[in-house]
Every structure is written in structure tokens, then in C-alpha cells.
Amino acid sequence: MSDRSDQELGMRRNITRRDFLNGAAVTAGAAMFSRQLFAAEQCELVRSEAEKHSPYYPPALTGLRGSHVGAFEAAHCLRDGTFFDTFPTAQDTGERFDLIIVGGGISGLSAAHFYRKRAGANARVLILENHDDFGGHAKRNEFRVGNAFRLGFGGTYSIESPAPYSNVARGLIEELGIDVPAYPKYHDAKLYPSLGLHSKVFFDKETFGDDRLVTSPASFSGGEKDYDSANQRDAWKEFIAQAPISAQAKADFERLIHDPTDYYPGLTSIQKKAKLARISYANFLRDVVKVHEDVVKVYQAVPQPLFGLGIDAVAAQDAWGFDLPGFRGMNLDPAPGKGMNRDAIPNAEAEKYFFHFPDGNASIARLLVRNLIPQAIPGNSATDVVLAKADYSKLDSESSPVKIRVNSTAVRVKHIGDPASAKEVEVAYVRDGKVYTTRAKNCVLACWHVVIPYICEGLPEKQREALASAQKVPLLYTNVALRDWTSFERLKTNAVYAPGCYHTRMALDLAVSIGGYECARKPEQPIVVHMMKTPCQPGRPSREQHTLGRIELYNTTFETMEREIRSQLARTLGAGGFDPARDIAAITVNRWPHGYAYEYNSLFDSFWLEGGETPCEVARRPFGRITIANADAGAYAYTDEAINQAWRAIGELKS
Ligand SMILES: Cc1cc2nc3c(=O)[nH]c(=O)nc-3n(C[C@H](O)[C@H](O)[C@H](O)COP(=O)(O)OP(=O)(O)OC[C@H]3O[C@@H](n4cnc5c(N)ncnc54)[C@H](O)[C@@H]3O)c2cc1C
Numbered sequence: 307m308s309d310r311s312d313q314e315l316g317m318r319r320n321i322t323r324r325d326f327l328n329g330a331a332v333t334a335g336a337a338m339f340s341r342q343l344f345a346a347e348q349c350e351l352v353r354s355e356a357e358k359h360s361p362y363y364p365p366a367l368t369g370l371r372g373s374h375v376g377a378f379e380a381a382h383c384l385r386d387g388t389f390f391d392t393f394p395t396a397q398d399t400g401e402r403f404d405l406i407i408v409g410g411g412i413s414g415l416s417a418a419h420f421y422r423k424r425a426g427a428n429a430r431v432l433i434l435e436n437h438d439d440f441g442g443h444a445k446r447n448e449f450r451v452g453n454a455f456r457l458g459f460g461g462t463y464s465i466e467s468p469a470p471y472s473n474v475a476r477g478l479i480e481e482l483g484i485d486v487p488a489y490p491k492y493h494d495a496k497l498y499p500s501l502g503l504h505s506k507v508f509f510d511k512e513t514f515g516d517d518r519l520v521t522s523p524a525s526f527s528g529g530e531k532d533y534d535s536a537n538q539r540d541a542w543k544e545f546i547a548q549a550p551i552s553a554q555a556k557a558d559f560e561r562l563i564h565d566p567t568d569y570y571p572g573l574t575s576i577q578k579k580a581k582l583a584r585i586s587y588a589n590f591l592r593d594v595v596k597v598h599e600d601v602v603k604v605y606q607a608v609p610q611p612l613f614g615l616g617i618d619a620v621a622a623q624d625a626w627g628f629d630l631p632g633f634r635g636m637n638l639d640p641a642p643g644k645g646m647n648r649d650a651i652p653n654a655e656a657e658k659y660f661f662h663f664p665d666g667n668a669s670i671a672r673l674l675v676r677n678l679i680p681q682a683i684p685g686n687s688a689t690d691v692v693l694a695k696a697d698y699s700k701l702d703s704e705s706s707p708v709k710i711r712v713n714s715t716a717v718r719v720k721h722i723g724d725p726a727s728a729k730e731v732e733v734a735y736v737r738d739g740k741v742y743t744t745r746a747k748n749c750v751l752a753c754w755h756v757v758i759p760y761i762c763e764g765l766p767e768k769q770r771e772a773l774a775s776a777q778k779v780p781l782l783y784t785n786v787a788l789r790d791w792t793s794f795e796r797l798k799t800n801a802v803y804a805p806g807c808y809h810t811r812m813a814l815d816l817a818v819s820i821g822g823y824e825c826a827r828k829p830e831q832p833i834v835v836h837m838m839k840t841p842c843q844p845g846r847p848s849r850e851q852h853t854l855g856r857i858e859l860y861n862t863t864f865e866t867m868e869r870e871i872r873s874q875l876a877r878t879l880g881a882g883g884f885d886p887a888r889d890i891a892a893i894t895v896n897r898w899p900h901g902y903a904y905e906y907n908s909l910f911d912s913f914w915l916e917g918g919e920t921p922c923e924v925a926r927r928p929f930g931r932i933t934i935a936n937a938d939a940g941a942y943a944y945t946d947e948a949i950n951q952a953w954r955a956i957g958e959l960k961s
Contacts (some may be wrong), residue, residue, distance in 0.1 A: 411442020
């Protein structure tokens with residue numbers, strides 16, 4: 307994406323970077339997975355009992371994080387049917403638990419929390435997690451730039467949900483001490499506006515013929531209702547005038563925004579919504595509103611943060627739910643239409659329930675861990691947890707009834723005997739290049755549903771198929787620590803939508819100070835800029851896009867990602883004096899090939915329009931002494947769902 311040399315981009319600068327095996331090596335590594343891959347000299351993160359030794363501290367690692375090297379090779383070998391050729395035997399640890407939980411994300415940690423309420427604080431619980439850190443998608447990234455300490459969210463960004471938090475999920479958040487209504491106290495919402503910073507759109511020359519940063523009247527993330535006040539009219543006029551799009555596209559854009567038209571005259575609201583549920587927003591713009599292709603290109607990446615898909619694969623009915631333009635003249639009944647994605651159904655009450663910790667919902671994961679294993683995370687409030695340093699050597703301690711065993715991938719889960727009458731479940735897991743078994747009275751699978759058919763023996767075929775259909779949405783959440791943000795200030799922007807670029811969004815960190823943590827308030831101070839990419843393949847069905855995107859993420863080297871990041875920042879901010887070689891202090895790319903839970907889509911999932919039992923309901927059926935949690939179990943990519951499903955899974959356990 308860049309004409310600049312690697313030297314100008316700062317590719318060889320000594321930033322803090324941890325990239326001992328890059329993406330290409332990983333793909334090869336997965337294919338020839340062997341004990342050697344886990345040998346200490348090749349991959350220090352999975353060396354024997356690594357967590358017990360200082361300085362084991364995953365949040366401070368930079369480079370390629372998220373689904374990191376060492377976390378997924380065993381699971382990929384299971385998928386490919388080669389795992390047990392390599393590891394025919396397993397060693398029994400001799401441990402016996404009341405409950406084994408597979409998956410140390412918010413759902414797995416919540417399941418442990420709910421189980422202890424039911425079975426008592428002395429209940430013996432083992433949580434197995436394949437990554438080097440707990441929290442799953444709720445991942446903490448730490449940076450030190452000079453004397454400044456900066457936090458970033460490597461995944462789950464905030465407490466928020468399109469639907470109101472249930473009593474169960476809200477109850478847990480309150481029990482952890484998080485005071486959601488107090489959020490405005492911590493967030494300096496006036497900081498960026500006080501410096502005159504706005505949302506902008508970056509038009510790139512490959513897509514639009516010219517590199518241009520244009521002040522935008524909208525954030526291009528949906529929810530824009532005001533197109534017609536005098537200010538907004540002027541702002542849209544200016545934006546359209548500045549945008550490097552054709553004259554016809556400019557006229558069409560004006561018409562789309564300011565000319566309410568009923569594109570389906572003569573139909574009832576129900577009939578119109580039925581049509582809108584079956585046409586993509588891209589095709590609606592193209593074939594029904596008949597706008598120039600440049601306008602489609604401007605909107606292409608708008609729904610990516612919610613769906614991981616562009617408007618080619620999002621229904622026009624859902625676009626209506628997000629308040630995207632084109633529907634104001636259609637007299638649609640405001641009630642949600644059949645087949646709408648739950649993300650697209652506006653709910654004012656739910657929107658008020660918002661809280662962002664500087665490390666995102668990693669703070670929720672850390673609060674749960676503190677409850678489960680108090681010695682692992684010091685402190686006693688939901689605010690002091692922000693700066694509390696976790697002691698990873700305490701996660702899996704002999705003396706604690708709850709153990710979190712990271713770097714441990716469950717590879718087989720089976721009942722001892724007939725599932726209907728079995729008294730125990732055996733779980734085999736790989737760790738430090740060896741396979742171990744251990745047993746418990748019960749097991750909760752709080753891991754990704756696509757993994758379960760490969761690890762859980764004896765599941766009914768229909769359930770296996772339903773589990774396998776929960777294709778996760780791939781994403782990159784990139785955090786770049788900058789030495790300062792004077793270039794943003796000079797260009798008067800804090801957030802940029804870039805529909806044609808590698809990362810389609812970038813934004814300065816939200817100005818949140820909490821529990822002794824201080825955000826950057828002056829442009830001369832270090833800051834984290836967050837960038838987001840969804841590796842879509844526009845024009846294909848949603849699940850296919852996700853599969854191809856996942857392959858792309860596993861096959862892209864960190865070096866390629868780094869070059870894209872430096873180049874995009876340079877092109878976007880260069881006019882503000884940004885120098886990638888000088889200004890970038892560290893880069894952490896959180897790679898999530900298995901990201902958001904798959905949410906049903908009226909364009910591709912006919913059952914979602916027709917009604918009846920959904921795949922996630924089939925997938926989460928209890929199986930003997932094994933129950934199934936994770937946000938996948940609700941086909942809903944939110945923390946509240948991860949908690950709700952944990953609560954249900956614990957409720958379904960046999961006594
Ligand atoms: C980039 C990103 C941003 C997000 N932002 C938000 C947000 O702002 N707000 C929100 O509410 N939600 C957000 N989400 C959705 C997020 O998925 C949920 O909120 C929640 O964190 C999911 O928790 P979980 O425990 O269900 O799944 P996960 O967090 O995925 O945890 C499951 C864990 O199981 C592990 N696992 C899988 N297989 C095995 C195995 N065989 N053995 C051992 N462990 C295994 C996985 O590695 C993973 O760590 C985001 C998701 C992503 C990817």
C-alpha cells in the first residue's frame with residue numbers, strides 16, 4: 307500500500323516487538339506439528355511450566371498476539387486428523403476435580419464463578435485455556451513509552467450490548483463491583499472536542515483515485531439520524547464536495563442523503579421489510595436507489611465493526627436498523643422486521659448501559675480471576691484492578707481449589723462409560739508438548755463451538771453439525787503505541803474511517819482515567835491508537851468470507867502487517883507531520899481468526915427468516931455430564947451472552 311521504502315517506514319527500527327515465529331512459519335508449523343514445535347528453545351512461551359517463572363507476563367508482550375504461536379497448532383492438528391498419530395499416549399495427572407471448564411474466556415470464568423456459588427467455595431475447579439493468558443477475547447495489552455504506561459484493549463472493548471443486559475449478566479457485573487452508571491465520571495468526553503478533533507474519512511488512491519483526508523459529518527458507523535438540520539446539511543455538502551468521487555456519484559450521494567424516496571411504492575411496511583431482508587445494502591444502493599458505484603464504495607466497510615462483513619453481505623433491512631441512508635421516504639414501521647440481526651435493532655435502554663475500561667473487558671476477566679483465585683490479582687475494587695499486576699505463577703497453584711491452566715489445549719473430552727449413566731468425564735489436554743488426562747464429575751465446554759466436534763466424543767451428529775456451523779468472524783485488533791499524537795491534533799481528527807484501506811478504522815484511545823490510571827490528555831504525550839481490520843472477501847456468502855478471512859490472517863506475516871500499519875498511518879497522517887519511523891514506539895496486532903460469535907444473517911440463513919429452532923439451540927444441548935457455554939451458544943457476540951450462557955450451562959449440570 308506504500309510507495310515509501312522500508313527505511314522511511316521505520317521497518318528496521320528497534321520498536322518493542324515479539325515475533326519469534328511469523329504467520330507463514332505458523333501455517334507450516336501447524337502442518338508438521340510435532341513435539342519439537344513445543345520445544346523450549348523454539349517457543350519460549352510454552353516452555354515447561356513457563357507461567358511459574360518470572361518474567362512470565364503476557365499482557366506486556368507485543369508483536370503478533372491474540373491467536374499467538376503455540377496456541378492453536380494442537381487444535382489444527384486435531385482438525386486435520388493428525389494429532390493422535392503424533393501423540394498416541396497420555397499421562398494421567400492423578401488430579402480429580404468437581405468441574406473442568408474448557409476455555410478461559412469470560413464465559414469459562416463466569417461458569418467457574420456460578421459453579422462455586424452452587425457447589426461452595428471449596429469446590430475443585432480446573433479451567434483449561436489454550437492461550438498464554440486468560441480472558442479469551444477479553445485481552446489486555448500493555449505498553450511502556452518512556453515514562454508513560456499505556457493500556458490497550460486487544461479484543462473485547464466494552465460493556466455494551468444491543469439488547470439490555472439480563473438480570474444474570476447485570477447481576478454479575480454488579481457483584482464484581484463495576485458501577486456502570488458511574489462511567490461518565492471516568493471518561494473525559496470533552497477532551498477531543500475541546501481540541502477541535504472530529505471524525506474524518508480517508509479516501510485512498512487505489513480505491514478512489516486520490517489519497518485524501520476529508521472531514522466527515524458522520525462517523526460512518528451507523529446511528530446517524532440528523533441529515534437535515536442546517537449544520538448537517540452544510541457539513542454533508544462540504545464532505546461530498548471534498549470527496550474524490552465522480553460528479554455523478556456526488557449528485558447521487560446528495561440524493562441518497564437528502565431526498566427521501568419510497569423505493570417500493572405500493573407495498574405495505576411488512577412487504578417492504580421482507581424485500582429488504584433479502585437484498586444486501588450494497589445491491590439496494592446499486593439496483594434500487596441506483597447510485598454510482600463510488601457511493602457504494604464509501605459505505606462498503608461501515609458494518610464491519612459489528613458483523614465483520616461489508617455492505618455486500620449485510621441485509622438492507624439491517625442497514626435500515628443502523629440508520630444508514632436510503633430509507634427515510636419508505637414509511638417503514640419502526641418495529642423490528644422479521645429476520646433482523648439483533649445488532650441492528652435499536653434499543654435506547656441498552657445503549658445507556660456502557661462502560662469502557664482502558665483494557666476493555668479484560669478488566670472483567672481480571673475481576674473474575676481475582677474472585678476465583680484472590681492471590682493471583684491483588685486489590686479489592688473494580689477500579690484498582692486497572693493497575694493491579696497479575697501474578698501468573700499463582701493461577702495454577704497446588705493450594706488453590708480453582709486452577710487456571712494456561713497454555714493447555716483440551717484435545718479429547720469423554721465420559722467414562724455411557725454418557726447417560728457415567729459418573730465422570732475425562733479430559734485430555736496438551737501442554738508443554740505432552741498429553742495429560744484428568745477427570746471431573748462434570749465438564750463445561752466454554753470454548754469455541756467449531757472446536758467441540760473435534761474434542762468431544764460421542765456427540766449426536768445433528769449437534770456436531772450445529773456446533774460446526776458456528777463459524778467465527780475473523781478480525782484484527784491492532785494497537786499502536788505512539789510517542790505523541792500531535793499529527794492527529796494538527797489534522798483535527800481523533801477517528802478515521804478508511805473504507806479502502808487495510809485497517810478500515812483507526813481511533814485514538816478513549817480518554818478514560820480510572821483507578822490511578824491516567825489517559826493521555828496532551829497531544830505531546832504517548833497514546834495508543836487502535837486500528838481495526840476485518841479480512842472480508844466481498845461478494846461471497848458470509849460464512850465463506852469468514853473462512854477465507856481466517857486463512858488470510860493465519861497466512862499473513864507480522865512483517866506484512868507491520869508494513870501495512872506503518873504505511874497507512876503515514877499516508878493518513880503524513881500531512882500532520884507523522885513520521886512512522888520516529889513516532890511509532892510499539893505495535894501489538896491482536897489476531898483473531900476465530901473472533902466474534904457468528905450472528906444469523908437474513909441473506910444467508912433462511913432459518914432466521916422462517917423461524918423455528920436455531921443451530922445454536924441444537925448446539926448447546928447438554929450431553930450427559932457435559933454442558934456447553936460460550937457466546938457461540940447464543941449466536942451473539944457480546945459479553946452479556948457469554949455470561950448468560952455460562953449461567954445456563956452451570957444450571958444444566960447433573961448433581
Ligand atoms: C476483537 C473482538 C472485539 C470484541 N468486542 C466486544 C465488545 O466490545 N463488547 C462485547 O460485549 N463483546 C465483544 N466481543 C465479543 C466477545 O467474544 C465476547 O464479549 C466475550 O468476550 C466472549 O467470551 P467467551 O468466553 O464466550 O469466548 P472467548 O473469549 O473466545 O473464550 C473462549 C476461550 O476458549 C479457548 N479455547 C478454545 N478451544 C479450546 C481448547 N480446545 N482448549 C482450551 N481452550 C480452548 C479459546 O482460545 C478462548 O480463549 C468482541 C470479540 C472480539 C473477537
